Amino acid sequence: MFAVNSDQAAEAVSNSDYALRRAFASVLEVENAGADVSALIAKLTEASRELTAGVEALNSGNYSASIDHANESLNQSNNVSADAITLKKDALLNASNNWWTTLSLSMVGSAMFLGLLFTIWSVFKRFYKNRL
């Protein structure tokens, strides 16, 4: 057992708070990439609860418990950041694949429509000339 003081507990809480903010920033990047971030938001909420418990323990002088809660929150925030990196890669890859698929379909659709239009035009032109 190691005795802990208020400075150590405050530092642990501060580190955890910073990790939580960074984790949220990474979740926003994932969301901007088009991924569903519901699971990450739920994990952030859990990490936030741990941090709140850590702050309350710090304010009430229970420094050991404060460090435990802060460290748990820190781990959860780091896990969210790590998950966010993976999810962002997948989201960007999916978005890229979807875009290329959509573009390909548009090109094929355009070619088919223009082909059909040209055929109709050819028939129409022959019909028009025969009527003259």
Added chain:
Amino acid sequence: MWQLCTYKRIFVFIGFIAVLLIFVPPIESLIYVPCSESFSEIGLIGPEHTTSGYPYHVSQGVEYSIYVDVGNHMGRSMYYRVLVKFQNSSESLPGASEGDPSSSPALYSYDIFLKDGQVWEDSLTFSFANATFGQNMSLIDRMNINGSWKDVGKNTAFDNATGEYRYNLLVELWIYDVPSDTFVYHNRYVSLHLDMMQSM
């Protein structure tokens, strides 16, 4: 009957419009269209989950409970911080237009993560201790918020017009700003007027 070149122009025009329409899906995914209206909401709900029955005449030693609601309609996920403050009648509320929060210290905070469209609600229980009265003044020394005791040390003068010792329970909404890595006041608050009674 039109000239053949006129029909040709019509066919070219139809083909051009059709190709434009067919390419709308891939093009629109490259263009960012901002939300038309983005906002956050904060509110206080009474103890029975209705907009009535709010605590008003309060006494020390009695626990009161209300609910705090926050809604996210900002078009993206948000990290909110809800600060609970306690004021006497002479302290000013946050500036509604200037965007300045109350200068009173926060006694309690909720950290909330919400996706766009989500609403959060949690209970806010509070009670008072060490309230003293004398010479048309009241002093509240300690306040318990959600089980945590805080030193508040707020005094207020007796309001002859209303016959009350007026205090405010103030709830402010802050948001985390990623670029500056700080919480900024979101220019939204709700307050609950309280009249501290000398006895039940």
